[in-house]
Amino acid sequence: MFHANPAHGFWVRALVLLAGMAVFQPCLGETLQPQDHAAPPAQVRIALQWIPQSQFAGFYLAQQQGFYAAAGAEVTFVHANARRSSLEHLQDGEAELATVFLTDAMVAAAGAHDSPNAAHPVLIGQLVQRSNLMLLAWKDQGIEHLQDLSGHRISLWTGPFSAAIRTLLAERQIEYEPIPQNATVNLFLHGGVAACAAMEYNEYHRIWQAGVDEDRLTGFLLRDLGFDFPEDGLYARSDWLQHNHALAQRLWQATLAGWEYARAHPEQAVDLVLAEAERARVLTNRPHERWMLEHLLASIFPETAGESPTAGRLSPAAYTATAQALIASGLISEALPLTRFCPDCCAEDGPDEPC
């Protein structure tokens, strides 16, 4: 359980901003400067991957607390849905920035591999440092170990989202019947599949909130099985970024500050998320959003991160591992070099191979 003293909010915010500047300053070659108050704020749309939920608490807080305004931007959010992803919003120019799952972004960016001038998503900052992906299986269908999944139906999200699972199952040579998984876990709850893909911070808890106790389920956390791929990151389109690099960095710092604020004020963060959800007519409840926030915060600020400069950065090693999994699952043939996928990630660490 995450605890924070709200009284320290100001200092936390200040320290995070300073730390962020210290980390990124060498990469950027320019500093975040307070905006000229006379200049009109930039209009920036940020596409968020899904309907309002705690996954985006830091963004809502950054806006509410005026961090984006301080960064010189007037930010509006575009929520993706099942019909239109945040990546599509970004690619189609309906948003300047977007949160995107790393694998999705890598698959999208891979297309630009052979076209140096093609617009592609560029990672500005990596939020979720670890994998929350998991497979959940019914014990009463005989699933105790991964191998038990052989011959069973497994529902998986289509596209790169479930790439790590597909790679894992392929590596373990598990033959299964893939069933496309939609936004709900009802097929799993009806027993229509033996296992389903789940995010630890979302579907897993949804299933628990449907009255299914842990002892009825077998869970396989991908990060425990060698597939600890980073997840959500903040992306911009490469062509937009060329002209707005400083703005993008300031917004990224503001976003991180928003997440720090959420870490210090989790209940305020949940309140804000619930208000956003209510406005968007999204049906949710406080315990679920609290659960999601706790897990997101643990993923954004891993315990090992502490004073480590890796918070907010994509590890080149993780990028390489993810690329290998995507290639193994056939989703891409070759990953975009990290220097193009995330130019700022390489600015500091020359020795890393991908850079």
Place this chain on the structure above:
Amino acid sequence: MNPAERMNPADLGIGPVPAKARLRNRLLVSTVGIAGLILCGLLLWNYLSFREHLTEEAQVRARFLADGAADRIDATLSGLQSLVDGMALSLSATSLDLTLEQMRTLQREALHQQPGLYGTTFAWLPERKPPDWGALAPFSYRDGDRLAYHDLAHDGLDYLDEDWFALPRFLGRAVWTEPYIHYTGKRMVTYSVPVWLASPDGPLLAGVVTSDIELDWLDRLLADLPLGEQGYALLISRNGVYISHPTDTIAMRESVFSLAEARGDPGLRQVGQSMLSGDPGMRPWIGWATGEKSWLAWGRLSTTGWTSAVVISQTQLDREIARLTQLQALAGGGGLILLFLAVGWIARSITRPITALSEAAPGIAAGNLDAPLPAPKGQDEIARLTTIFHAMRDRLKQYIADLEETTAARERINGELRIASDIQMDLVPKTFPAFPERNDMDLCAIIQPAREVGGDFYDFMLLDEEHVFLAIADVSGKGVPAALFMAVARSLLRAEAKIDRNPGRMLERLNDTLAEHNDACMFVTLFCAVVCLSDGTVTYANAGHNPPLWLRTTGSIEWIDSPTGIAAGPMAGLQYDTGHIQLAAGDGLLLYTDGVNEATDPDNQLFGNERLLERLHASQSLSCRETLDALLADILAHTGEAEQFDDITMMMFRRLS
């Protein structure tokens, strides 16, 4: 009785009756107290039995209403379910051999037939769609009062990912989806049935036929259930999500399990799991909003697999029971007050004469017989007692009046007796020395009369110069008869003594005279003697009297006890012998009545002859008067405070030289 003799009732130890001991108060306290206790017992019994009964009834009602709600919802949904099942069967049976227009006509017909149906669609699995169909997922629905149409695949194949398509597709059976909020803002649920086409490889899924149903009517249905003031009903989906709940912010957002999580209540989670288990059930419950003890009962909908539940407040029931009991207690209390007044009135009417009697009685007890007594009223025991009191008082008054009269009469008689006694005393010579001119004899006599007039007398007289007559007598009985008889006997004796100096013959004649007309058989004991002073010869006769004593100068004292006869008076013809003795100079005679030797002390001990003799021995040197005075003093010393019943009469004679 004169008023001065009346006593204060307080002196009789009769104080006022303490309030708590009063009959009326005791009657009131006991009657009303017992009635109050019975009332309390009845109220308690009533409360407990009511509570038990109503608790059982609440449970039965909760179960009944939960099942009833499930049945009523099922009744509505099953009609729609049957419609869609029928459509799916028809489509399957006809191998979906129909055009898009025919499908739309079928859908419109279904919407016309079923007002509860919001919309219906048939969505093809894309690869099964006949080429001539212009739509993959024709959807007919209500748009206000008109019917509208839309191809759900117009924007793409996203419908394939929707639960309403994916669930029947991959489960291979009809499915009620989880309720959802439609873009119109209404709660809806979709019933989806897979449609199969026959093929050599077995049935192939062609698509899914659905019906969308609005659910807002559920709130009204559940709100109309008679659940009491604090009762409420709810409906939860297969996933435990509240479809209907009295709190708006809970419905469609929270599940039983999210609430359990929010409240940190594992028990609630278990309850939720029981409710989703498919079995009806019931358990005690604490109302979330009110914190009141309640009963939660649930039943399962056979159509959707949802759970309908009702909460009936036990606390509310208890309050109603308590209110009912309070009303009963108020009514009972009012009755008790009426009983109190009625008993008070009755007790007062009963005890008023008793009280009046008890207030008047001490006056009577204290002697105020004129104190007013209450008049008897009616014919009851109190009236009887009052009448008796009246009679008793009257009898007492009469008795006291009689007593006063009797006492007055006796006083008068006593007065007369005192006069008689005085006369009697006047009859005997009381002047001593009797013969001061003579020095040859010493004579003295004393008579100490008793309280009542007695019949003793003594007498003496000189018959001539040489002879003196001495007599002492004791008439039987007391009072006036004895006094009269004494007077007669004395007069007769005096007369006889003058006629014949022989004492024996004197007594015989006296006896004969007394015996005449002596119907009362009175008698007299009498000793008489004639002393010749010159030679000391004494002749004497004794009619049953105490033997006199002869006190000789030698110091000896002898009883003169013979001859003697019986008392004179009862019968005529008695003979009395005359005795003789010779008195020497200085010898004395003591004549006395039985009042002397039979004088009794407070212990009833007689003075006795022995003591008489001792006293006389001690008094030999004394004169007659001194001797008698000493003797009387000794007798009185002996009797002390004891009452003197008999006259003490003594006469002493001494012959001097």
